[in-house]
Amino acid sequence: MRQIGRWTGLALAIGLAAGLASALFLVSLAWVTTLQTNNWWLLLCLPLFGGLVAWLYQRFGQSVAAGNNLIIEQLHSPDLLGVPLRMAPLVLLGTVLTHLGGGSAGREGTAVQMGASLAARIGRWWRLPQAEVRLVLMMGMSAGFGSVFGTPIAGTIFALEVLAFGVLRYEALLPCLAAALVGDGVVRWLNIAHSHYQVASVPELGSIWAWLIGAGICFGLVSRAFVSWIELVQSRSRRWLPNPIRRAMLGGCVIVIISLVLNTRDYNGLSLPLLAQAFEPQGVVPWAFGFKLLLTGLTLGVGFKGGEVTPLFVIGATLGSALAQLFGLPSDLLAALGLIAVFAGAANTPIACVLMGIELFGSSLLVPLMITTCIAYTVSGHRGIYAAQRVGWAKRQHLAHQTGKRLDELEVD
Template sequence: MKQNKYLPKEQFTIAYQLLRWTLLVTPVAIVTGSLVALFLWLLDTVTHIRWEHPWLLFLLPVAGVLIYYMYKLAGKNAEKGNNLIMDEIHQPGGGVPARMAPLVLITTIVTHLFGGSAGREGTAVQIGGSMAGWIGRTLGLTQRDTRLLLMTGIAAGFGAVFGTPVTGAVFALEVLAVGVMRYDALVPCLIAAVLADVVCSAWGLTHTHYHILYQAIPSTAGVPFLHMDLWLLLKVIVAGVAFGLTSWLFSTLMHAIKHNANAYIKIPWLIPVIGGLVIISLCYIFQTTDYLGLGVTSEHPNGVSIVNAFKAGDQISDWSWLLKLVFTAITLGMGFKGGEVTPLFFMGATLGHAIAGWLGAPVDLMAGLGFIAVFAGATNTPLACTIMGVELFGTSHVIYFAVACFTAYYFSGHAGIYSAQRPGVAKYFGKNHTSQG
């Protein structure tokens, strides 16, 4: 009873903070949403230019040298990318420079124009974090407020680039530490992600729509309280293990390529040159360019792509996921710029397509599960990815989304694509299990 007299004061404080953070977040979301819209338009444009002029692939090594010198001359600490933003949130230091946004935007476009296998999430998140850091410095915010504003920049960039604002908000809270979420930025991140998505859409940008047409069938096991196909659920668990191992393989390979390239290639600008030559060689060895660029759609109607992975047929080979994994690990590990997430979608969707054939499961459902689950394992964000499944595919299969993402999360181990991600809670209960409250 005694607490009740303080309740109105507490609610007024909360209302004030919500209003304040709405005002702080609004410019971050507007600028980020607009820049992401520009980035997506440029990305689509250069992808079609590359399709029309396949000879551009031969200039990929030259593009790598250009990217190297752009960061060497103007990048400074901006080359750390997403990890710099996460480090600044964990432990404020030199700040996130405003130059990060134009640098990563230009270099990602260059990577895609000349055939690098990369994504777009990293670029969008860096744009959001860079703009948040710049606005925080301009307004003279405290370190604590700047840290929260950087989280809203992550949410805004992610929510806008994929058209999944709730996922963007939860991703910003979940990605910083394995197994730990920060709720102090919950509402500001949601506001930022929703508003940035609205702004991006207002510029006329549309996102690719994926569909799972499979309709769930009640269990035939004769158990009345089961409202799902138990046999299919077991197949989803098996697939989740495969998705998690794929996440681990990609993260491990990409970090290994980067480490060994820096250790053994003594002339730094030669690293992207060699990487570009390897990508060109792989295209000729496998006689395809389907594993270049984003891979959302293909230059050819029956080519290997994320969209086609949702369709039954033999256009997706059983090893398409592994080829995309190798192409992307080399591209990003050897110094080219872009995100990892869309290639992870590609790996997951094509692996899901293959698993559907192996296990006799619905192709579109398995492709959708792989789409979100490989991403969940590589970023250690199973909750955000489950929500992404709902935002992209609807609520009909949410149980399968959760099972696939949670299983992949556990089987991906403690490695991830972000080296700045802190260990929070171990993925197993044993003597070394730790917790942060």
Template sequence: MEQSEISWKQTFKNQTFWVFRSLLLGIIIGPACYLLSYLIGLAGTVRDSHWWLIFALPLAGAFISWGYNRIDPVLRESSGTTMEIINWNIRKRTNPTENPDAPQKSISPWLAPVILVSTLISHIFGASIGKEGAGVQVGTSISSFLARTEMRLMKSDSSQDMGIWLCIGSGAAFGALFKAPIAGTLFGIMVASPNIARFDAMLPCLVGSLVASFISSSLSIGTPFVLGVVDLPWSIKNALIALCLGVAAGLLARLFFVCSMTARKLSSRLLPNQYVRTVVLSFVLVLCFVLIYLATGSLEYCSLSASLMNDSRPWSFVIKILLTVISLAAGFTGGEVVPTLVIGASAFRALGLIIPLPLPTLAVFGAIGMLSGATNLPLVCFALGLEVFGFANFEYLFIICVMSFIVSGRDSIYPNQLKA
């Protein structure tokens, strides 16, 4: 039997095993993401009905910090650990002479319940954070648990296999949360290393993301992003406008990085104690919410603030950046993707004062464009835009994603990405 035939059969066998594993992961992660989205929606309803809960935000923040320190402080670094495990095999293949040691850290089984509870608390009391970060960590926690279970039963230990498990878990969760299986697939293989994708995990990521997304859709995870996008005709003028909008989205993403990093470094230096830092910044958040309510009569800037994508004031994006940066520096959990989408959409709606394009179309360009620059994942964001908002203006959307990615630089809301 020829070597090529043996290699083909081995590849087919391995991929078949991974398809069954990814089916199992998708079946578990889909309902888990539905539960997360449902509970976050319920948390928002409770907060809206009991607005006074925002005054307890400092206590909520202190409780979250206590919980992490009590259970395992390393849980806060789980996102970085996930990327380190995924990237180990990439480093081994791209730098064979270095022979890097296998990662010594692992994903704790406590991650899923801890991140779920802390995210719900953050939303109930009004912190300006998202949900996808929590969902992805729930997915990686589940996949890590199943991987370790299989390794114990099979008496094997493969860091390469663990990396694929985590790719599937993160991709399936992302796809389920946004009902975007293609974006979920690309997210799973690219999030840890945007320049060198884990194509060995592509098929299982696709299967896991499709299954999880189908289940979450069947359980009726609704998307808060409903925009009546207007299809624009193809023209040189519109292409140049898209080019400029891509630059603006990249600069906006860069502004968000700088503000977020500055806030975290400054607060850590001035308030080195985690509990004191969380409580003080939570009081600042409460003060901001009160002032905003007195000025606008609304608490829509709390939590996800998805309504700002459809109706916002010219200065809404500035307020949302401020609240998100403070919430993240205080240690509240949930994620940054949804706030990034909201900031980008509200900022580009403000550009409608000077750019003669429909506001819903500008909102989509801003949301997806800023996310592309903020994540260093232009292909993921392009696919997400198509799956969530439709195929209208796909040429302009691609231009905006590429330009934003280039202009924003190497920084990302995922600081542990492999910069190859």
């Protein structure tokens, strides 16, 4: 009973802390997004904001600059001291500045990093033994992910699945679920709304299964393209501009120029209006996913802060909308499937993503979600947005020799 009481208290504390942090982040993000939308000149300040973010991390945050990869590495080699509390305020400020200037980034990375760093601090206060550090960090990740998207079940499984794809850590199932439910409950109690998108109807499976297979392949290929583009921008920009401040500032200038040439703000920030449009019958322009992918890779690749998941949602939904026009299927159906499947292919977390799809769109979409998500996960190969993620179980037999390695240690498959 003492053990149950201790872990219940930990789940409540971590869920409360992560939920409050996510609430603060969501409110801040909504505020700066409104500012950015109503004041076009803030886009011109993006290079300055990028330089400021790079300076902050160079001066105060070199130990936490790896972000989500630091947390995943700590899950493999647990150490509460390895996830400093400073990660939370730095990633919060860095992400807010990125969005204030119109950088194309998301929110998952920020919420997960805040949740994990706060959980690590609570674990130090609790004086937990080293063997229980992994559980605490996973609880923080679950609470952060579940509370920022309003999907506590997906948040629970995400923390279990992201460590090494093909492997689930079931010992953390109940603690992560409790923390995620508390975190999500805190955000809901504070009346902070999440975006909702509806799928009007799902056609009979027998009439669309071939199109679903084709869509799943496309989603997986775009997941690979997203990861490859970010890796290319990171490697080339670091080689050409070793100074992180200059790199972020010059990268910001490139993003500003592209945005002005495109003559639209649809691809800056979270791009939630573009995401909503993908669910409308008229859909979006067929090339929308490509421009969002381009700007997101530039934003994150040169050192701005924020998550990859919301941009992946937008890329997947707009790609799905474009495919719907090609296949003659409902735009909202393929937008929903793309939103989930492209994320699954890039994050290598198919089970969490299918559950997220059910939480967001309902169980009527289960079979189409499973088809497109599993295909995208397989097609994306041993690539992913989390370089510290391990190959727990190879996706294809001829890649079995890569089992146990980090993704950034692998040759391109």
